[in-house]
Amino acid sequence: QVKVQIAVANAQELLQRMTDKCFRKCIGKPGSALDNSEQKCIAMCMDRYMDAWNTVSRAYNSRLQRERANM
Amino acid sequence: QVKVQIAVANAQELLQRMTDKCFRKCIGKPGSALDNSEQKCIAMCMDRYMDAWNTVSRAYNSRLQRERANM
Amino acid sequence: QVKVQIAVANAQELLQRMTDKCFRKCIGKPGSALDNSEQKCIAMCMDRYMDAWNTVSRAYNSRLQRERANM
Amino acid sequence: MVELEKETETAELQRMVAAEEQRARLTAQVHNFMEVCWEKCVDKPGSKLDSRTETCLANCVNRFIDTTLSITHRFAQIIQKGGH
Amino acid sequence: MVELEKETETAELQRMVAAEEQRARLTAQVHNFMEVCWEKCVDKPGSKLDSRTETCLANCVNRFIDTTLSITHRFAQIIQKGGH
Amino acid sequence: MVELEKETETAELQRMVAAEEQRARLTAQVHNFMEVCWEKCVDKPGSKLDSRTETCLANCVNRFIDTTLSITHRFAQIIQKGGH
Structure with a gap:
């Protein structure tokens, strides 16, 4: 239960940040609809x-493991 | 009571964001006082x-209503 | 006890913001190690x-005192 | 009788709280849109909001929602395929 | 006697907590100013904070507060007129 | 017997909660890295993540951690000297 809630919270956070970044990168002046090239870009x-997230x-993770091994 | 608190929270949030945006837009190098043109700009x-907020x-709101009508 | 906790919270906040600002200012394209000039810059x-914080x-603080004196 | 009144009051209060929470969420969303759209659409604030800026702001909200829906939809598909 | 001591202790504790909360708010405010003023005033960090940068930082804090006061004042006026 | 089982369950639950909190902290940290490294390394998103961008992202995480460690270390030294 706890696991599921955190996973959902993470997916929501990921979706929000991704939407924000990709909107800023792909949409110049917002028009009356998402055109083809904007949709592809998104x-x-x-x-x-x-x-990139992965x-x-x-x-x-590998840095954390290296740091732990050095302790 | 609940309503008033949320409304106050919203006004504070609005004032803070507005101040931040307008300070960044209107003040270049901060001087020893707000000059006339800076005050007008603010x-x-x-x-x-x-x-813009409105x-x-x-x-x-109209998008939300359209989405609800389509459901 | 309360005091110590807030002081620790403040130091952490300070360290995080400082790291973020200085990383952005000092590291252009991140390489395979922090080079000498990057380390000096940091x-x-x-x-x-x-x-600047001080x-x-x-x-x-002096503005707050002036405002209080004017009240 | 008194009991019933109490129940109605509680229900009424819950309804009000829920409505206010909903309004707070919408307001937070408007603050959010402003972060993106103020930058995209307003360059130098002039003596009034001209119609080009108004259109840009309304389009910005709608394109942002389109982007959210499109990304959420694609994300759900990827999750279902168990992929990535 | 013991009761009174307890009350004094509680009052003392409340006073301390309030003072710390106040200090935390001021500190949060300084972090806030730094977000704006570090960018406005510090370009390339040098071997010391030169006096021009120092003046810029102090002015930045004061102008930011002026802006806050001016906007809040104007906002209150608009609200009172019931306008916008 | 029942008591013991209960204790084991509680311990197990606490362990799970702690593990999830840990995971949430790591995830929050990854979101954090993405804020910095997406901007530093990804200019125009292409049809795949090329190896140069991949290397840049991995380096970005590692240099950011180096910077954090270096700043924290130096900060601790300054505090101990009672200085600044």
């Missing part, structure tokens, strides 16, 4: 954000 | 911030 | 951040 930005998370 | 910025709020 | 940035804190 999908791509989202995939890269999650890739890379950052992995780098952090 | 008053104008504040009015525009509140106009426009954004209206746009959000 | 140490200097940290000292200046604390100087200056800001003093200016704020």
Whole structure:
């Protein structure tokens, strides 16, 4: 139960930050609808954000393990 | 009572964000006093911030109503 | 006890903000290690951040006193 | 009779609290939009909000919501496929 | 006697907590000023804080407070007129 | 017997809560790194995360931690000398 709540909180946090970053990167002057290139940019930005999240998370975990090994 | 507290919290939040935005926009290098043009800029910025707040709020509300109607 | 906890909270907040500001100012593209000039920049940035913190804190306190005297 | 009144009062109070919480959430959301849209749409604040800026602000809110929906939808698909 | 001592202790404790809360608020405010004024006044951190930067920081705090007062004052006026 | 079981359950629950709190802290830290490193390393998101960007992101995390350690260490020294 605790686990599920935290996981949901994390997904919400991830979605919010991702939306904010990708909106800023992909939308110049907001028009009357998301055009094709904006939609592609958002999908791509989202995939890269999650890739980057995984890379950052992995780098952090291996650093933590190295620090613990050195203690 | 609940209503008033939330309204006060909202006004405080609005004042803080407005001050931050308008200070950044209107004051270049801070001098020994607010000069005339800075004061005019702040008053104008504040009015525009509140106009923008109303426009954004209206746009959000009508979007919410459209979404609800589509459900 | 209360005092110590708040002081610790403040030091942590200070360290976090200082790290964030100095990392952004001193590290361009992050490399495979902190090089000499980056390390010097970080140490200097940290000292200046604390100087600036003291200056800001003093200016704020004297303003508060002036405001109170005028009331 | 008194009991019933009490219950009605409690229900009424709960309804009011829920309504205020909802309003607070909407307000927080408007603050949020302002963070993004004030920067995107207002360059130099002028003597009035011209119609171009007004349109930009309204579009900004709507495109931001579109982006949220599109990202949330895609995210749900990825989760369901168990992928990434 | 014991009761009175207890009361004094409680009052003393409350006073201390209030003082610390006040100090925490001031500290939070300084963090706040630093967010704005570090960017406005410090470009490249040098080997010492030169007097121009010092003046800029002190002015930044004071102008920020002026801006807060001015905006709050104007806001209160608008609210009272029931306007906008 | 029942008492013992209860204790084991409580201990188990506490362990789980602590583990989840730890995980939440790590996750919050990753969100934090992303705020800095996404800006430093990702310019235009392309069709895949190229190896240069990947290296930049991993370096960014490690240099940020180095900076944190270096600043914390120096800060502790200053505090101990009672200085500044």
